[in-house]
């Protein structure tokens with residue numbers, strides 16, 4: 535089961551989005567804690583990215599089952615660091 539974990543920087547809350555929530559026809563999701571809504575363009579990009587990523591993992595499983603290829607499952611994680619907090623070595 536693939537799902538997305540979303541962090542809201544407005545209220546610092548986290549929530550999940552599952553397959554059943556990933557529809558272009560649906561309104562962009564709101565943070566369930568503070569009700570901030572996601573931008574529609576970003577929501578559509580997120581749906582595209584989600585399905586592309588889920589397909590790659592699905593194919594890893596399929597090619598493993600069908601052809602005995604090595605099995606991998608990949609998880610994308612993000613950790614946001616404010617630009618002013620980044621330490622650049624020179």
Ligand SMILES: [Zn+2]
Pocket residue numbers: 542543544545546547565566567568569570
């Ligand atoms: Zn929030």
